Amino acid sequence: MRVSVLASLLLPLGVARAASSSGSTTSSGTSSASSYVPWTLADNATNLALLEAQLTMCTYSKVEQCIQDPKLVQELGTLFRALGHCVAFDSAYVNITTASAAIPNRYYPTSVEDAYDAGFSNKFTEWSATNREQFQVDCPLLYNETIALGDDMLCCTESQYTGLSTQVRMIPGLCSACKENLRNIFCQFTCSPNNSMFLDVNEVRIVGGDDEHPDAVFPAVEEATYYVGKDWIRDIYDFCEDDSSFSLLCNPNQDCHDGYGLMEYMGKYAFNSIGSPEQINVTTMDQFSEEIQMTEFCHCDFANETNCISPMNNKMTSCVGVCGSLCAVSSDDTRTYTDACYGAESAASSGSGSVVSNDDDATWAELNAYLASNLPATDWTPLNYFLVIFGGVVGVLLIVGFIVAMLRERRYSAVERNSGTPQVVGPNTPDFHGVATAMAGSVGYLSFLDDLMPNKLRLWAAFVSKGNRPKKIIPMVLCVVVICAVGLYNIDIETDPIKLWVSTSSTSYEQRQHYGEMFNPFYRSEQVIMVPKDGGNIYRSSIIKEAIRVQIVAANVTYTSDNGDETIALDDICWKATGTGCTVNSITQYFQNSMEHFEFYEKYGLEMEHFSNCLYSPTTSDVALCTELKNALSDGDSLPTSMSDCPCLSAFGSPMNLYNTYLGGFPDGAESNYTLYLESEAFVSSYLNYNYADDDKNKPAIKWEREYIKTMKEEAASNTVFDVYFYAEISVNDEVDVESNNGMGPVALSYCLMLIYISLGINRIKMSREFFISSKILAGFCGVISIACGVASTIGIYMWAGVKLQLIIMEVVPFLSLAIGVDNIFLIIHAMTEKEDQLRRDQPSLFIGLEHNPKAIEEITSVIVSESIAYIGPSIFMASAAESVAFAFG
Structure with missing residues (x-):
């Protein structure tokens, strides 16, 4: 019923x-x-x-x-x-x-x-x-x-x-x-x-x-x-x-x-x-x-x-x-x-409990008080006043300068209409040769600055090139260059990536240093990325097992000094977030990165089920599967004590639930559908080590990292399952150092090529006894050497001052100086050729019998040089000044 x-x-x-x-x-x-x-x-x-x-x-x-x-x-x-x-x-x-x-x-x-x-x-x-x-x-x-x-x-x-x-x-x-x-x-x-x-x-x-x-x-x-x-x-x-x-x-x-x-x-x-x-x-x-x-x-x-x-x-x-x-x-x-x-x-x-206070936690009260007293509030009022005053003064000067320029423009225009165009006379030119008259032009007055710069540059060029002065000035300049270039002996390359891209005088850098000294900088990070060579996903027993093995290889790296007195293991330098094991963030921590744990699950065919269960619930123990595992144990077999309740938490006690930091190549939408993470194409394993504001305290970690890089290079070369990529905190510094040291070869090659280019580009090749004069190979060679001396002396001065050499200096400055310098060589050679041709057309008699008159050669050369510098010098000077200002701001 x-x-x-x-x-x-x-x-x-x-x-x-x-x-x-x-x-x-x-x-x-x-x-x-x-x-x-x-x-x-x-x-x-x-x-x-x-x-x-x-x-x-x-x-x-x-x-x-x-x-x-x-x-x-x-x-x-x-x-x-x-x-x-x-x-x-x-x-x-x-x-x-x-x-x-x-x-x-x-x-x-x-x-x-x-x-x-x-x-x-x-x-x-x-x-x-x-x-x-x-x-x-x-x-x-x-x-x-x-x-x-x-x-x-x-x-x-x-x-x-x-x-x-x-x-x-x-x-x-x-x-x-x-x-x-x-x-x-x-x-x-x-x-x-x-x-x-x-x-x-x-x-x-x-x-x-x-x-x-x-x-x-x-x-x-x-x-x-x-x-x-x-x-x-x-x-x-x-x-x-x-x-x-x-x-x-x-x-x-x-x-x-x-x-x-x-x-x-x-x-x-x-x-x-x-x-x-x-x-x-x-x-x-x-x-x-x-x-x-x-x-x-x-x-x-x-x-x-x-x-x-x-x-x-x-x-x-x-x-x-x-x-x-x-x-x-x-x-x-x-x-x-x-x-x-x-x-x-x-x-x-x-008294056994306590309430959450709205005030600062007493634990941090002393620190907060210290920070409040040592980090005074910034008062921007003086800076605002300064900017207002400075802006006003600059504005007044611009207005006054404009008015003065207009008045001078009108005055010079009136003089020009009344007296005609003045003749330009070369400085210190001999009257009996008539060279100054031949070089005089008929260019009208443009502006005060346009008149000032050519005259000053003409005088300076005439002073340098007159008589035997070049024989005295060139050795003196070379001595100065040598003294400055000797500073290259103390060359020190900056490899810290932070200092390469952030000014050490900036507020953000100073604050970072200050808090780094108080709390220590952020942890040193080492990373291993493993991508299956066959292009498949990571959700395979053999792939997960191999990933655990590779991470064990990385975790077992030990540095030993040449004399054997010093050994450094990961456990000596790693950050222990929970005070137990090293902080190693990896999806394979569902097996605690233990081969023993993985093989125990594998023995009963439960490793993949445990992996997926932990993926869905990474903060808890896999209790249901653990019951199934216990029921399936063979006679005489028992769970390892470290596997009680089949934990999903990592070996150091933290849940592995930030999937997008432990896996790579996962499909779109995985953040909302965890099942898609099983289709990921790469493992990402990160090791966090202590970092100190005192560089001396980081030396053990750096030694371990270099041994780690050496070991992982060998593993990457021999691994048949994964394409292994790895990174250490010191990696960027090392690469910057290598790039800086390897930069001299391309620089030297570029200067040699530019020498050939200049020699071919400005030549007037005539196969005669005057080949080296007409072809201007020597002029091009000296020009390139002067550029190299300028770069060497500039860097040497900074080395004397204790400034570290940065990668951007080695990669950019020599090439930029060479490019600008070569342009200037062409401009100067072109100006000198033009002035010489002009003089030969207007006064051909001046060039007759010069081989018997060394004094005349010196005078004519001085006039050609001074007039050439007066002609092209203002353009080169203004361009260089603008580029210098731009670099200073950059």
């Missing part, structure tokens, strides 16, 4: 039966024997039929299997709120098709004693020794409130606790106090012997049992209200706020800023998925009207009051002094607690 009635009930309910026996076992975490249920709704066919008539559409699961406000339905039992009474008891063993998904709680209003008498295993002392020990670890707060005080009965069975244990171990976090408090939420909800006092079941779903309970029907909790105190909702957030993994549960970017937001996320309906199998609404007493508070909630004046709501308000474990920097609560503030009952007026002070 029972079976026929049950079948008629289940047909309209449409209960899914897709879960396999093994899947059900995994979901509950127990075997068939341990999940024995003494009584279900199917035991009373009459009541079951009456319940079927009341079914409505479920709010969350969207099937017509639910009953609203079950405490009003007599067939589901009578709710009595009192200590030792439950509203949710045991699990509703329904079909679960998702591994690691939680089983919903069962609506079963009863007392803990009646449940035990009915055959349920809710007596703690009768549980297995393993579960009793584990309960103290998973639910320490509840244990201390109940079992430790002699209360042996709970509102959960042993099999239900086993499933609960699997779920609470998935809660992420590095702060032990935070994890303990978060676990306490579900421990109290499931196992507290007094859960009828703070729980209200709003909706139940009538569902048939799973494959292990085919004849059972359960009232699974669909929606429940969890009453908590204001202090409780405050503490649950405050004690977890700075945990590194807390943002996974309560992300401020998703409007989660307090305990209500946290509980909204954790209590979100996620049946047959990872999360809460029922919708849990968390509320506090102050969210109700005064009338409801007075009638529905327990009064503070009455002890052990029944049939009223007493919100959960137990004190939680403070993170102060436990979690260090992962605790957001100040260590010197006092946290207050108020009873969660109607009529509570006074607050009790607790």
